[in-house]
Amino acid sequence: MKLLHTADLQLGLKLHFLPPETAARMRSLRFATLRRIAELARQEQVDCVLIAGDVLEDNALKADTLQQATDALACFDGIPVIMIPGNHDAGTADSALARLELPKGVVLATRRESIAVGDAAVYPCPLMRRHEMDDPTAWLPARQPGEGIRIAMAHGGVINFAQNADSETPNLIDANAIVAKGFDYVAMGDWHGTFRYNDRVWYSGAHEATRHKEVDPGNVLLVEIAAPGAVPVVTPVPVASARWISRAIEFTDDAQVEELGAWFGALPERSHTLVALSLSGALTLGARDALDVLLADNAERLAYLRHDAHKVFAQPTEADLAAMNGESFMAAALARLQGSADDAAPDALRLMYRLQQEAANASV
Numbered sequence: 001m002k003l004l005h006t007a008d009l010q011l012g013l014k015l016h017f018l019p020p021e022t023a024a025r026m027r028s029l030r031f032a033t034l035r036r037i038a039e040l041a042r043q044e045q046v047d048c049v050l051i052a053g054d055v056l057e058d059n060a061l062k063a064d065t066l067q068q069a070t071d072a073l074a075c076f077d078g079i080p081v082i083m084i085p086g087n088h089d090a091g092t093a094d095s096a097l098a099r100l101e102l103p104k105g106v107v108l109a110t111r112r113e114s115i116a117v118g119d120a121a122v123y124p125c126p127l128m129r130r131h132e133m134d135d136p137t138a139w140l141p142a143r144q145p146g147e148g149i150r151i152a153m154a155h156g157g158v159i160n161f162a163q164n165a166d167s168e169t170p171n172l173i174d175a176n177a178i179v180a181k182g183f184d185y186v187a188m189g190d191w192h193g194t195f196r197y198n199d200r201v202w203y204s205g206a207h208e209a210t211r212h213k214e215v216d217p218g219n220v221l222l223v224e225i226a227a228p229g230a231v232p233v234v235t236p237v238p239v240a241s242a243r244w245i246s247r248a249i250e251f252t253d254d255a256q257v258e259e260l261g262a263w264f265g266a267l268p269e270r271s272h273t274l275v276a277l278s279l280s281g282a283l284t285l286g287a288r289d290a291l292d293v294l295l296a297d298n299a300e301r302l303a304y305l306r307h308d309a310h311k312v313f314a315q316p317t318e319a320d321l322a323a324m325n326g327e328s329f330m331a332a333a334l335a336r337l338q339g340s341a342d343d344a345a346p347d348a349l350r351l352m353y354r355l356q357q358e359a360a361n362a363s364v
């Protein structure tokens, strides 16, 4: 059998750190990518699609978001889709998933009972509360003689991801116990990066990233299982259209500013790219100024740019100082700033340099 495994779609994700217009654009990408996953499912002629929890961002979502989710899910048109509630959209009394109008063929599994897909069986482990104290997979029965391919789907941590800082739930799951019960594949959700725990236990990761620290998000998994007991062949397929990129640069040479400019320029789709730069080091005054201009320009072009350029020091060269030394007032101020231990002195020096450059340019 062939299936497509995804999870953590978090449709309706708020992205509060973005300007409202950009956040809205990024929110709509998550629906568009779900539609592309439906296309992929059709191309690959999968037997079913599993969404292993956190389909929706939260249970307070309103009808506009739910309708967009319904319309995107309708694109699977005829391909069975099975989804379970996760910690974001737990099957509580106010469940948003329960308010979702499910297109034909889409099953919301809120009960601990198997669902037949051809000769195979899918065993859902829904989260009916945000945090389950007990392992939500404990109910899974052991394989009985004559059973076909068995697939479990669950949402939580198969290892203690907390130490990796990106797990949201204490919903701890004993994946080895599931495999020991004779399951061929365990479709996991909650961890946002694609992650192979072992041959049979995989996290697909989120279809679109939700933050910079995630490792390898933006994929879905194509899973092929030849027969009961066979090792699944799992192929990650990139589907995300937003790129979240983190980079650290320690400046030791002015040429690195130009290199950074070229790097920005070479990004395939800056309007769909969210960049987090961690900057340090020192530049001459001119290059330090050029860095500010470059960052300001790219902050407008990119979907998002976060940086800490205040950590990059400006070191005036002899030529910088000579250029600023023209007038007696400037020379006196310059001498004082250079000798100053005040934390604000480097900023003041940069400001002086910029004013002097602007004045020079204005007089041309």
Ligand SMILES: [Mn+2]
Binding pocket: 008, 053, 054, 086, 087, 088, 155, 168, 169, 189, 190, 191
């Ligand atoms: Mn989750």
